[in-house]
Amino acid sequence: MHKNMHLTRAFRGVSVLFAILAGGAQAATDISSIPLYAIQGVDPNIALTIDDSGSMQWAYVPDALSTSGKRYRSSRYNGMYYNPAIAYAAPPDENGVPLSTTFAAAWLNGFNHSSGSVNLSNSYQATITFNPNGGSHSRQGTLESSSAYAADYYVFNSSKSGCTGSPTDNNCYDRVIVSSTSGAGGTDERQNFANWYSFYRTRNLATISAALLAFHAMPDNVRVAWQALNTCTGFPTTSSCSGYSGSSFSSALDEFSFGSTHRTNFYRYLMRLPASNGTPLVPRLRDAGEMFRSPRVYQSKPGVTVTGEKQAVCRPNFSVVMTDGIWNSGDAGSTIGDADNTAKTLPDGTAYARTAPYPNNSDKTLADVAFYYWANDLSSLANDDSLKYMPVKTNETVTSIDGSASVTLTPFWNPKNDPASWQHMTTFTIGLGLSTWLGNDWTGDTWGGAYRDFVTGVRAWPSAFSDAKPGNVYDLWHAAINGRGQFFSADSPGDVVTAFQTIMASVLDRTGSAASASVSSPILSSNTLAYQVLFNTTDWSGDLKAFRFSNGSNQTPCDQLTLGTLCPTPEWSAASLLNVRAPSGRAIITNNGGGVRFTWASLSASQQAALNGGDSLGSKRLDFLRGDRSEEGKSFRKRAGVLGDIVNSNPAPLYVGTTEKFPSRKPMVYVGGNDGMLHVFDAASGAEVLGFVPNAVFPNLIELTKTKYDHRAFVDGGMTAQEVQIGGAYKTYLVGSLGLGGRAVYMLDITDPSRLTESNASSIFKGEFTHNNLGYLTGAPKVVKTLAPAPWDWVAVFGSGYNSSDNKIGFFVVPLTAPSSGRFIEATADWANNGISSIATVDNNRDGAVDSVYGGDLFGNLWKLDMSDKNASSWAIAYKSGSKPAPAYVAKDASGNRQPITAAPVAGAHPSGEGEIVYFGTGQYLGVSDITNKGVQSMYAIWVKPSHYINMSRSDLLKQSIVADYTNQFATSDARKTTDNTIVWYDEENKTGPAAANTYLGWYLDFDTESGERISQAPFLRVDRVIFVTVTPNDDPCSAGGSSWIYELDRFSGARLKDQTPFDYNNDGVFNSADFVPGSGTGKVPGSAIRIKGGGINYLGPTGVVSEDGNKERKIISSSSGSLVSIGESGSRQMNRTWMEVIRK
Structure with missing residues (x-):
């Protein structure tokens, strides 16, 4: 199995950020911008413990700092003081609106204006302490001629006369008066200074601002509880939590959704965070651990009991502790004892034997508390591997600072990992102004500096006890190690902000399981390379990778693999190449009414306004x-990288079609990205050649830059590359949709790859079609030749998509040379929330011109568009019921429930030579609400005759059935057997009524043995076989993906194959009776479907790779786990088919 793993984390709740993309009040088809197979995980629990001790009033760090002289007003000496190199962002209120202050009237407390304001231009005095409750001040003594002066700061200058070069020397500083020109390069820094003064100048203010900024960036669906060291202790469930003023409320764990009362209360408490009393850190961390013992924290809604509720075993618990002091009061209790220095068996059976760097020589310390609540199971719920966080997967050797000792850490005992599969607490700690206690032992990294001595056993952790110095500072660091989190030593307001933001990002990264590790869409294959696109839900980065196939020659390590096997190492990664590409060297174009360079000067006024967004x-x-x-x-x-996530846009190769027209053309690969553009990559090297930004995505491009980024689609639809003949000249056009990125279809001339440059933008861009009846089109438009004269001789045809501005659905036909003339051909407006997305085109008489187009809608209607007429104005829905268009078939289950059709059909010839057989599956897999839909879905094959019977029902079709699954017969795969009923066709082609007794107009197969099984991808044909993939979603929030079966049946009858196994079930490379499953009596018969063992995987469309002898194939399939799965399959005679002929998205 070929794997490409990028750890990704997706909350099931956060996934609902898809929002319902709707064009009008009535449009409400649930469509997720995140693939449903990637939605996994549950909302994490976060317990924040924040310092409200008296030292939080101080405007300096570290504690022993002198508050006299020029040096005090320099960030070089006093890390809390204004630093001109830092941009001090105004923190947001509970509604996300930045708070405000001004230089002429700067609030003494930006969160409580009752303390008043000061004019910083003439009445400034440097703060030493400030009590947020009441606003009492102590200020630095006079350095200037008056007690109040213009706001200023000092810059360290070692070249000054008399300077010793030490930051403690007052002779080493130059004064800067804050003004409209005092900033870098003569810029105005007055507002930045005012922001620092009102929101960051003391430890209390900086901590509040950092927390507000960090929690504002958190998704809505985290669950938060909070306490301070001296107030709101124990996370009260009653309304007993309050700051130094204002109302009281509960700070117990609850949902933190935007606009919720709980979120509002959290912000209100922070804005009234006191600063008095001692630093009882140890009992407060114990309170956090005890909270995570409560059953309420594992409920779907904390504190709300639901009968029969299945609690999520994978819900993680995080404790975040922020302090500026050395703990000096309180006790951990006898239960905690010397937890990290006591041998024990962990809940998963692993033995702990006092292994460094975890134990110390003190008991009841912060580190003991962190270890206790990590090492003990906090709930009776079952263990779950998805709770593990294992970024380091191999042994790691660490050497002591002096090189005298080393240790090899296994992944389980590496502090960088969190291997706990039981419910536990992970601890993060932030120490403000404490670095001087650590000295050179601290090098800015949890796992650096003296950690190397602690982990190798060269040194022991310093003793920790009440008010111990420096032992209790090390204890903060030690607690993060023992709690498998991280420690941050912050020496400035900027450091505090960074620490909080890094912790919150880590929480998101750790949430979920590797089951959703990296997710991908179907791959493409050429003669030599397979292309796979991937995305990472942690940071919404993406990649396109190329893999070579083994040629079986044994010349290289890859070629020593079986012929046709994918090589394990990619030939190239487009993301890696793009990350080192200079932005100025990229060729990117857009549409401002015509093709232009993607530069500021080339944009239209409306496009510039969209990007400006008011700022x-x-x-x-x-x-x-x-x-x-x-x-x-x-x-x-x-961003993790420049290339955005690639989700639903399947790569399209340039070289489809009659390549003899362009025998020397350089191959390219086209793929849409959710970074706002279509990308063109060199197929051989992976270098980006061109980018194209459609006009339709401009209204949302601003979202890509927001610090709180909720995933959105941009260029996320299907595309088709097709050779066409325009005005007698052969051209190649690319026509693509935007998926949920916009209601538009774009057209590009990609004939000559050497001309894909910015200077040729006007000739490359051919149109961007929009229409009131066009919704979000997820399927690929088709490019076809017709019998009509120009401009209708070459057209793009596509469905109306989902969530258009009204209830009308149908087909669009758009001339390539006159896109604005495109027509909408209505099928029906009878149902709200309907749509047609993916389609199939058919050339019945093989004259090179399209005759029919098929597409299904969400109410089970299979529509046929007749385009066989030479007059384009005569193109229409093929069938009518009275005066209204009628579908060719209505899919209903055995109980009469309509079955939605979302995947493209495919058509093949009927053995009689009359009409065609249309193959399609049913099932909806678009939005989160679809995951739990358990309705029975089916695979259909419908004979559409020249004299078609539009009232056909399942009674006119041969029924095939699932007989049995064999889950223990083969080591690496499961097998499924279906019936082999024989079809007798109703061959009176001129009769339009129902089939006669024991004759049929097609066949069907119900998926009624596995609840929720459905088809969401197009089937495809291999001569006499039909191949299709089903998916059964997993509605367990602790497990992503689901499961998939790949079926291969006789396409004419729907029966299992008669005498040849379609799959190499035992994976021995041979297709014989050893791959058969039990038949009747003692006989053996071929299976009908295969499922690779290992749950949590669904397949995203197979690509057949035919071997040289044509007798067997190897299906290369991209799975939802990020794996490229290779499945052996018997051939059905050699076929020379391109990708675009094999699979229709």
Whole structure:
């Protein structure tokens, strides 16, 4: 099995950020922008413990700092003081609106204006302490001629006369008066100074701001509880939590959704965070651990008991502790004892034998508490592997600082990992202003500096006890190690913000399981390479990778593999190549009414307005989209890479069609990204050649730069590359949809790859079609030749999509050379929330021109569009019932329930030579609500005759059935057997009535043995076989993916194959009776379907790779787990088919 794993985390709740994309009030088809197989995990529990001790009033760090002299007003000496190199963001209120202050009237407390304001231009005095409750101040003594002065700061200058080069020397500082020109490059820094003064100048203010910024960026569906060291202790469930003023409320764990009362109360408490009393850290961390013992924290809604509720065993618990002091009061209790220095058996059976760096020589310490609540099972719920977080998967050797000792850590005992499969508490700690106690032992990394001595046993952790110095500072670090989290030593307001944000990002990264590790869409194959696209739900980055096939020659390690096996190492990664590409060197075009360069000057006024978004950062946003990363972490969000996630856009190769027209054309691969553009990559090297930004995505491009980014689709639909003849000249057009990215279809001329440059933008871009009846089109448009004269001789045809502006659904036909003339051909408006997305085109008489188009809707109607007429105005729905268009078939289950059709059909010739057999599956797998739908779905084959019977029902079809599953017969796969009933066709082609007794107009197979099984991908044909993939979603929030079967049946009858196994079930490379399953009596028969063992995987469309002798194939399938799965399959005679002929998205 070929694997490409990128650990990804997706909350089931966060996935609902898909929102319902709707065009009008009545449009409400549930469609997720995140693939349903990637939705996994549950909302995490976060317990915040925050310092409200008296030292939080201080405006300096560290504790022993002198508050006199110029040096005090320099960030070089006093880390809390204003640093001109830092942009101090105004923190948000509970509604996400940034709080405000001004230089002329800067609030003494930006969160409580009752303390008043100060004019920083003439009445400034540097703060030493500030009590947020009442606003009492102590200020630095006079350095200037008056007690109040213009706001200023000092810059360290070692070249000054008399300077010793030490930051403690007051002779080493130059004064800067804050003004409209005092900033870098002569810029105005007055607002930045005002923000620092009102929101960051003391430990209390900086901590509040950092927490507000960090929690604002959290998804709505985390669950949060909070306490301080001296107030709201124990996370009260009653309304007894309050700050130094304001109302009281509960701070117990609850949902943190935007706009919720709980979220509002959290913000209100933080904005009134006291600063008095001692630092009882140890009992407060114990309170967090005890809270996670409560059954309420594992309920779907904390504190709400639901009869029969299945509690999520994979719900993780995180404790975040922020303090500026050395713990000095309180006790952990006798139960905790010397937990980290006591041998024990962990809940998963692993023995703990006081292994470094976990034990110390003190008991009842912070580290003991963290270890206790990590090492003990906090719930009676079952263990779950998805609770594990294992970024380091192999042994790691650590050497002591002096090189005298080393230790090899297994993944389980590596502190960088959290291997606990039981319900436990993971601990993160932040120490503000404590670095001087650590000295050179601290190098800025939890697992660096003196950690190397602690883990190798060269040194022991310093003793920790009440008010111990420096032992209790090390104890904060030690607690994070023991709790399998991270420690952050912060020496400035910026450090506090970074620490909180890093912890919150880590919480998101750790949530979920590797079952959703990396998810991918179907791959493409050429003669030599397979292309796989991937995305990562942690950071919404993406990649396109190319893999070579083994040629079986034994010349290289890969070629020593079986012929046709995928090589394990990619030939290239488009994401890696793009990350080192200079933004200015990329060729990107867009549509502003015509094809133009994607530069600020080339955009229309409306496009510029969309990118500006009210803050005039539009040109910088455009640079961001082009790959510039200079504003990441400042004005814009940080990206893991330039290439955005690639979800539903299947790669399309350039070289489909009659390649003899362009024998020397350089191959390209086209794929849409949710970074706002279509990408063109060199198929051989992976280098990006061109990007295209459709006009329809401009209204949402601003979302890509937001620091709180909720996933959105942009260029996320299907596409078709097709050779056409325009005005006598052969061209190649690419026509694509945007999926949920917009209601539009774009058209590009990609004939000559050497001309895919910005300077040729006007000739590359051919149109962007929009229409009131066009919804979100997830399927690929088709490009076809017709019998009509120009401009209707070559057209793009596609369904009306989902959630259009009204209830009308049907088909669009758009001339390639005159897109604005496109027509909508209505099928029906009888149902709200309907739609047609994926289609199939048919050339019945094989004259090279399309005759029919088929597409299904969400109410089970299979529609046929007749395009056989030479007059384009005569193209219409093929059948009528009275005066209204009628479907060719209505799919209903045995109980008469309509079955939705979302996947494209496929058509094949009927053995009589009359009409065609249309194959399609039913099932809806679009939105979160579909996951739990258990209705019976089916696979159909319908004979559409020239004299078609539009009232056909399942009584006119041969029934095939699932007989049995064999889950123990083969080591690596499961087998499924279906019936082999024989079909007798109702061959009176001129009769339009129902089939006669014991004759049939097609066949069907119900998926009635596995609840929820359905088809969401197009079937495809291999001569006399039909191949299709089903998916059964997993509605367990602790397990992503689901399961899939790949069926291969006789396409004419739907029966299992008669005498040849379709699959190499035992994986021995031979297709023989050893792959058969039990038949009647002692006989053996071929199976009908295969499922690879190992749950949590569904398959995203197979690609057949035919071997040289044509007798067997190897299906290369991309799975929802990020694996490329290779399945041996018997051939059905050699076929020379391109990808576009094999699979229709």
